[in-house]
Amino acid sequence: MGWSERLAPALRAALAGMALAGLAGVAAVADPVTVTPCGDYRSDVRNVAEPWEANTRTFARGEIRLVVIDTVEPAAAALYLLILHPPRDELGSPMCSVVTSAEGLGFADMGLGPAKAIYDPARGLTVSLPVSQADPMGAGFDEGWLSVTINQATGVVTAVVQ
Numbered sequence: 001m002g003w004s005e006r007l008a009p010a011l012r013a014a015l016a017g018m019a020l021a022g023l024a025g026v027a028a029v030a031d032p033v034t035v036t037p038c039g040d041y042r043s044d045v046r047n048v049a050e051p052w053e054a055n056t057r058t059f060a061r062g063e064i065r066l067v068v069i070d071t072v073e074p075a076a077a078a079l080y081l082l083i084l085h086p087p088r089d090e091l092g093s094p095m096c097s098v099v100t101s102a103e104g105l106g107f108a109d110m111g112l113g114p115a116k117a118i119y120d121p122a123r124g125l126t127v128s129l130p131v132s133q134a135d136p137m138g139a140g141f142d143e144g145w146l147s148v149t150i151n152q153a154t155g156v157v158t159a160v161v162q
Contacts, residue, residue: 036100066112079110083099083148083150099159123149124153
């Protein structure tokens, strides 16, 4: 399955979530978004952005935790979104996913404070938050909304930036 086929369901979910959250009309960001399992430097607890209180937030009665990760470099793409989410394994540990922008790079800016969440029983929880990415042509930054959908039953996480 190609990236465009995987993106289509996520795009529909993100658009629905943004419309419900009153986020319609935000300029689109061209870069695709990737979700990968945790396991490298991007999921190291030493990289949780400071202050921790402003850069971690829970949803779904504490079952889903979003964490802004700051790897410092590259300076214009150092922020990642780490997600701890169900289903839990036999020991009770949650799954862990990292959201990156194109080519595995991070975002230039991201904010959990204005994040909006919408739950759809058929799809899961969609959380939308503002992000900015370095313009690929080097002409500043593109701003948009990162929409992440977490299916708590299956553990599937999809994401898109609009």
